[in-house]
Amino acid sequence: SYEKAMEIDPEFFWSWGMRGMVLEKLGRYQEAIASLTRATEICPYYEDGFYHKARCYAIQGKTTAVIENLQKTFEINPHSYRHKAATDPTFELMRDNKHFQALIQKADG
Template identity: 40%
Template sequence: MRKELFIISLILILCSCAGLLINREARDEYEQGMVLFNQGRYEEAVPRFQKASEIEPGYTEAFIFLGRSYLNLGKWTEAIAPLRTAYRLSPEDTKKEVVNFLLDALIGGALSEFKKENYLSSISYLKEALGADPASDTVKNELVKSLIAFGGELLSEGNAGKAVSMFKEAIEIAPKNLDAYLGLARAFIKDGDYAGAMDVVYDAVKRIATTDEERSAFWDLIREN
């Protein structure tokens, strides 16, 4: 909590130093929103921050706390747009800190979409998150899961060609993911590319599979098809 307050205070100071003049009405709405936010009344704070950001479209703090109010309400997708704007408006010195809130929103939105089996939306959010933080293992892991799930869905719909692309993309991110290799081999088989499937199986058995059970899963796939 102290770290978050420090971050927001730093943003306020930097914005003030930059000579940012805030409309009085927007400032009043923001301050009323902050009172509600600090009391944990996030639902009531939302319209205050919305109004402040509408009156003053360059009001970074209003966008930050609008997004954070949505985060605290578990409304991940609603939090994304204001936090995107806050990230864009933030001074370079504080972008790395503001992006943490945006990542929370994007990951939360992606997980919500994944649960609803909206894999394409989940992938879109996670790719944006990965662009903001390319080193995040959490984002990479969730993106691989979504790509594999979407690949499986495409296979079940008979779209093997597009499924191949999804599994390949998953492997690029996670080169040792067995599920991605199995999915890719299945997609090649469904697409009629048995040579491609065999290449995947040989590669996986040689480099990825570490147990007899894992190796058998690949050979069984070939035998069954």
């Protein structure tokens, strides 16, 4: 279990990240964000952590936090995540947001 892995090595970012993604799927967004934040604190280049935090914030309607976390994701890995974010239904309500559009286009260029 991720809990056991975190107990054995609390600095293993992957366990925190996977725990966060499971919590996201369970709809426990605040807990997911906390775990994903811990993962990205341990490993600042963990793009999945920032991406999934952006998803959690999008579901909660927190536009600024979505943009901030997607920007960090794209800084780390712009090519893989640009298309993913552009087509992810979680970001559907963000599609008309000019900051979201600019971020997607910037990552594309």
